[in-house]
Amino acid sequence: MTNTILRKRRLIPGQTSELVIDAPHIAAKARPGNFVILRVCPTGERIPLTIADADADAGTITLVYLVLGKTTAHLDTLEEGEAIPDLCGPLGQPTRIRRHDGPVVCVGGGTGIAAMHHIAKGHHLAGNRVTGIIGARTEALLLFEAELAGVCDTVVVTTDDGSRGRRGLVTQALEERLRDGEPAAEIVAVGPVPMMAAVSEVAGRFGVPCLVSLNSIMLDGIGMCGACRVAVGGETRFACVDGPEFDGGLVDFKELAQRLTAFRPMEQQSYAEYQKHHVCRCAN
Amino acid sequence: MCAAAPTDRKRAKAPRTPMPEQPAGERVANFREVALGYAPDMALAEAARCLRCKKPACVAGCPVGIDIPGFIAALADGDPRRAYAVIRQTNSLPAVCGRVCPQETQCEQVCVLGKKHEPVAIGRLERFVADTFLADDACEELTGAPACPAGLEDVRVACIGAGPASLTVAGTLAGQGIGVDVYEALHEPGGVLVYGIPEFRLPKAVVGREVAAMRALGVRFFTNWVGGRTVTVPELLERGYRAVFIGVGAGLPTFLNIPGENLIGVFSANEYLTRVNLGRAYAFPDWDTPVYPGRQVVVFGAGNVALDAARTAARLGAERVAIVYRRTENEMPARREEIHHAKEEGIELFCLHAPLAFAGDANGRLVSVRLQKMRLGAPDDSGRCRPLACEGEFCELATDMAVVAVGTRANPLLPRTTPGLATNRWGYVTVDEETGETNIPNVFAGGDIVTGAATVISAMGAGRRAAATIAGRLLA
Numbered sequence: 068m069t070n071t072i073l074r075k076r077r078l079i080p081g082q083t084s085e086l087v088i089d090a091p092h093i094a095a096k097a098r099p100g101n102f103v104i105l106r107v108c109p110t111g112e113r114i115p116l117t118i119a120d121a122d123a124d125a126g127t128i129t130l131v132y133l134v135l136g137k138t139t140a141h142l143d144t145l146e147e148g149e150a151i152p153d154l155c156g157p158l159g160q161p162t163r164i165r166r167h168d169g170p171v172v173c174v175g176g177g178t179g180i181a182a183m184h185h186i187a188k189g190h191h192l193a194g195n196r197v198t199g200i201i202g203a204r205t206e207a208l209l210l211f212e213a214e215l216a217g218v219c220d221t222v223v224v225t226t227d228d229g230s231r232g233r234r235g236l237v238t239q240a241l242e243e244r245l246r247d248g249e250p251a252a253e254i255v256a257v258g259p260v261p262m263m264a265a266v267s268e269v270a271g272r273f274g275v276p277c278l279v280s281l282n283s284i285m286l287d288g289i290g291m292c293g294a295c296r297v298a299v300g301g302e303t304r305f306a307c308v309d310g311p312e313f314d315g316g317l318v319d320f321k322e323l324a325q326r327l328t329a330f331r332p333m334e335q336q337s338y339a340e341y342q343k344h345h346v347c348r349c350a351n
Numbered sequence: 352m353c354a355a356a357p358t359d360r361k362r363a364k365a366p367r368t369p370m371p372e373q374p375a376g377e378r379v380a381n382f383r384e385v386a387l388g389y390a391p392d393m394a395l396a397e398a399a400r401c402l403r404c405k406k407p408a409c410v411a412g413c414p415v416g417i418d419i420p421g422f423i424a425a426l427a428d429g430d431p432r433r434a435y436a437v438i439r440q441t442n443s444l445p446a447v448c449g450r451v452c453p454q455e456t457q458c459e460q461v462c463v464l465g466k467k468h469e470p471v472a473i474g475r476l477e478r479f480v481a482d483t484f485l486a487d488d489a490c491e492e493l494t495g496a497p498a499c500p501a502g503l504e505d506v507r508v509a510c511i512g513a514g515p516a517s518l519t520v521a522g523t524l525a526g527q528g529i530g531v532d533v534y535e536a537l538h539e540p541g542g543v544l545v546y547g548i549p550e551f552r553l554p555k556a557v558v559g560r561e562v563a564a565m566r567a568l569g570v571r572f573f574t575n576w577v578g579g580r581t582v583t584v585p586e587l588l589e590r591g592y593r594a595v596f597i598g599v600g601a602g603l604p605t606f607l608n609i610p611g612e613n614l615i616g617v618f619s620a621n622e623y624l625t626r627v628n629l630g631r632a633y634a635f636p637d638w639d640t641p642v643y644p645g646r647q648v649v650v651f652g653a654g655n656v657a658l659d660a661a662r663t664a665a666r667l668g669a670e671r672v673a674i675v676y677r678r679t680e681n682e683m684p685a686r687r688e689e690i691h692h693a694k695e696e697g698i699e700l701f702c703l704h705a706p707l708a709f710a711g712d713a714n715g716r717l718v719s720v721r722l723q724k725m726r727l728g729a730p731d732d733s734g735r736c737r738p739l740a741c742e743g744e745f746c747e748l749a750t751d752m753a754v755v756a757v758g759t760r761a762n763p764l765l766p767r768t769t770p771g772l773a774t775n776r777w778g779y780v781t782v783d784e785e786t787g788e789t790n791i792p793n794v795f796a797g798g799d800i801v802t803g804a805a806t807v808i809s810a811m812g813a814g815r816r817a818a819a820t821i822a823g824r825l826l827a
Contacts, residue, residue: 092581106538112630112639113538137639153538155575286630286640287546289536289577290762291602292622296613303606303613308764322613325715329615333641340636 070150073127078210083133083178084143085119090154091126093118098161099189100280100312103130104288106153107141114138115285117182117257117311118157119211128156131181131210136334137341144345158288159311162278164189167252170196170220172244172275174237174266176258177203180210182280183257184218190255191218198251199223200240202262206231238265245273253278256315260324267315277315281306283323284330298322367469368397375695379665382550382633385692386450394479398427400464401471408461409473414812415441415519419458419473426480435484438477443522443565444515444811446485446557447544449478452808453686485560506825507532509592511578511765514542515807516598516798518565519814520821525568527822532592534576539629542600544807546629547621549659551666552689555628579768584794594793594821597769597780598814601799602762606755607651611709616643616717620656620756627663645752648672649720651706652756653683658690660754661698672698673748677705677725677738703727705738707745709753719749759804769794779803787817795821 074087093103102117120129132139145151164186171190175183180201190197199219203209204227215222223240224232233240237258245251254277256266263279270277283295283306290308297306298319304310371387372378378385389397401423409419418437425434438445454460454474462470506529510517513535521531539545541558566572576582578599587595604619606612623642626632630640648664650657653676664672674693676683679702683690694700704722712718724744727736761778773781773790780789780796787795797813799805 092576096581110631110634110638112641153575155536155538155577155581157580158577286622286625287537287602289580289602290764291546291604292625293604293606293619294622298613322715326613326615328714329643330641333635337636337639337641 070152070154072145072147072149072151075145075147078131079208081134082208083131083210085129085131085181086145087127087129088151088154089126090128093154093156094121094126094128095123097121097123097128097157099164099186100159100162101157102159102288102311103128103154103156104158104285105142105151105155107138107145108152111141111152112138113153113286113288115158115282115288115307117179117185117280117282119181119185120188120214121157121185129181131178133178137337140338140341140345155288159307160309162186162189162255162312164193164195166193167195169250169252170198170248172198172200172241172251172254173219174241174254174256174258174262175199175201175211176237176256176262177208178210179256179258179262179280179282180215183255184211184214186255186257186280187215188218195252196220198244198248200225200237200244202226202237202240202258204228236265237262238269241266241269242273245269245275251275254315255312256280260320260327263315263318264320267318267320271316278312279315279318280312281310281318281323283311283326297326364468365396365400367400367472368393368475370472370475375692375697378551379662379696382666384554385551388482389475389479391479391483394426394476395429397472397476398423401427402463404463408463409458409471412458412461414457414808415815417441417458417477422480423471423473423476426476431480431483434480438480439526441815442477442811443519443526443814444561444807445477446481446561447515447553448808448811449474449476449481450553450557451544451548451806453806455687457808482557485564506530507592508594508596508821508825509534509587510596510598511584511587512536512542512597512599512798512800513540513562513572513574514598514600514798514810515544516810516814517542517596518561519811520596520598520795520797520818521570522565522568523815523818524822525565525570527826529822529825531570533570533572534578534582535572535574536577536599537629538574540572540574542598546625547656547659549624549628549663550633551662552659577764579765584765584769584772584791588793593825594795596787596814596817596821597765597789597794597796597800598798598810599762599765599800601759601779601804603760604755605758605760607706607757609706609708611711611717612755614709614711614717615715616645616711616751617709617753617755618643620650620652620660620754621759623660623754624656624663627667633663633667642667643752645669645750646671647748647750648752648754649701649748649750650674650754650756652676652758653678653685654756654758655685655689657754657756658685658693658698660756662693662696664752664754665696665698669752673701674698675701675704675706675720675722675748677703678727678736679703682735701748703738704746705740717751717753719747720753722746722748759799761800761803765800777803785816786820787813788820793824 300317632642798810
């Protein structure tokens with residue numbers, strides 16, 4: 068049945084999971100950079116999630132999510148064999164993937180690593196050399212290291228506490244890479260807003276074009292409501308139809324970060340009430 | 352008719368039957384319908400006022416050409432079932448039209464009675480008929496058979512978008528046995544009827560019943576399918592659909608292009624109404640979609656959408672709601688009845704002011720808007736007085752929520768992914784006005800994606816024209 072969860076993998080117990088979903092009509096069209104909008108129940112909210120992988124032959128898409136509020140918590144209660152009631156996509160402009168002589172550096176942080184994976188894979192399949200740089204606070208929170216090894220020529224891992232890879236931030240590894248390595252053709256960054264802002268700043272200093280994938284608040288995802296608007300180069304753009312990827316050097320990250328807080332009190336209220344009534348059936 | 356003349360005159364003088372309404376003080380605290388609908392005796396009394404003109408001007412004033420005297424006569428004869436069948440011959444969404452059509456500028460404006468007295472309340476009667484006989488056995492009314500036709504399985508038509516234009520195409524074709532599949536991007540069919548028009552003017556249950564009536568006729572709805580993304584027009588033709596109808600609306604919101612527009616608390620009308628209507632944010636937290644709770648709300652624009660947003664804000668508990676408009680109340684494009692309802696509900700009309708800039712606090716939240724005082728100048732080409740700035744006269748309005756309701760543009764998503772589809776310079780799809788056909792054979796379009804933002808009924812008119820052409824070809 069369409070939208071059925073075929074496989075579920077708990078990547079970080081209680082926090083991040085991966086779903087492989089039977090959605091042939093979306094899988095046939097999904098390109099790196101695309102996202103879906105889903106709803107988990109008839110009274111649910113529409114939320115966007117980036118497509119972490121797609122297999123047109125198998126008719127599946129892969130989603131990776133961080134449990135952050137009511138909708139993702141509810142999504143996390145779905146198990147293999149159950150279906151997501153509403154799943155809509157693929158949405159957004161696909162990543163512009165061109166053949167480059169120099170390597171492409173893909174930087175990922177947190178759950179963004181999963182979305183970055185699909186983009187890195189796209190560059191790999193296009194014949195580009197890809198350097199992956201991924202980071203997390205600590206080893207247990209790292210995602211997709213093995214998957215990235217399959218599509219990257221090099222994977223650099225950083226952790227804040229040094230529990231895996233190099234101690235420090237992805238931006239430090241990126242700076243070093245740009246300073247000492249072969250000149251990069253392009254940088255792609257997906258992760259938390261402060262990380263993408265910092266990566267864009269480093270990229271700017273080295274004069275390397277930098278794409279960032281923005282996670283603004285969305286409602287319809289098809290350009291109708293304007294909730295996702297972001298200031299790019301002083302112009303208002305819609306992340307859902309003009310993006311979600313933009314030139315990191317031109318994005319007003321401060322405004323983006325502020326707009327992401329717009330509904331925070333209500334999101335907290337909704338999540339708190341959900342937790343009060345929900346009996347956890349997580350096996351971990 | 353001569354013999355009936357004296358009675359006619361007496362009937363005509365009878366006052367128009369008022370519509371029962373929820374009292375303003377009560378309704379402003381709930382999302383239930385404002386207008387409650389006629390009771391049977393009221394409908395009979397109102398139907399009796401109709402003169403049954405031989406050359407009815409009202410029919411010509413209806414974009415879908417409902418046999419208005421015919422249905423009113425059936426109603427006056429005490430046969431709402433027949434009245435419903437008459438309406439359904441040309442209108443697939445009577446319960447919707449009876450609520451949201453601008454009857455006062457269409458059928459009722461040209462009603463002969465209106466010249467000396469008050470016009471027949473045609474819209475209210477249509478609503479009464481539709482509500483009395485709501486479509487659960489629509490197939491019987493349309494086909495005369497209790498079981499629905501199996502459908503001409505090899506003759507299928509695809510509609511993109513499930514708003515009024517597509518629903519009309521679907522309802523009309525399905526009634527003739529043609530199979531219709533409707534592809535809708537959102538999770539619920541209805542388009543603007545479910546995301547845009549508030550519950551207090553058009554309950555979603557009413558839209559749901561109209562959609563159920565179409566399902567009963569064999570129409571299939573595929574929700575969460577984005578035309579131009581999940582499926583494209585060329586693919587639909589390749590899959591064997593004999594015709595494709597594009598009814599995707601004109602969704603892209605227009606903003607004011609003034610400083611501070613991305614502050615938290617500044618919404619497009621589309622976002623605000625979609626959160627509250629489609630997402631049922633008025634029922635938060637039982638429903639998950641949140642909306643920003645405005646206390647001092649300012650709405651820009653003066654059409655029906657602006658009024659819907661303002662009245663919604665009042666119902667969500669705002670202390671003050673002001674509609675800021677650069678002209679005067681006389682120029683407001685919204686329906687008079689809705690302006691009247693809004694004023695009753697305490698909505699302020701802050702006329703002759705235009706927005707200059709929004710100001711926010713350190714957290715990026717809206718705190719005020721700076722306005723330019725305006726005056727009316729000489730009429731321009733459109734015949735409306737041109738608003739002119741009063742030099743040096745400004746004011747500052749405190750506000751924590753602003754809704755921008757100044758119109759929409761064509762959503763480029765579908766035209767962009769339909770190679771060769773002709774559009775005009777504003778991005779709207781161009782069609783043959785008689786047939787609704789685009790420059791691509793067997794691909795039709797209608798509604799806001801052709802005309803720009805207009806009314807539900809004009810979209811339905813376009814749907815009817817396209818359906819007539821499609822049926823003519825497929826059933827020939």
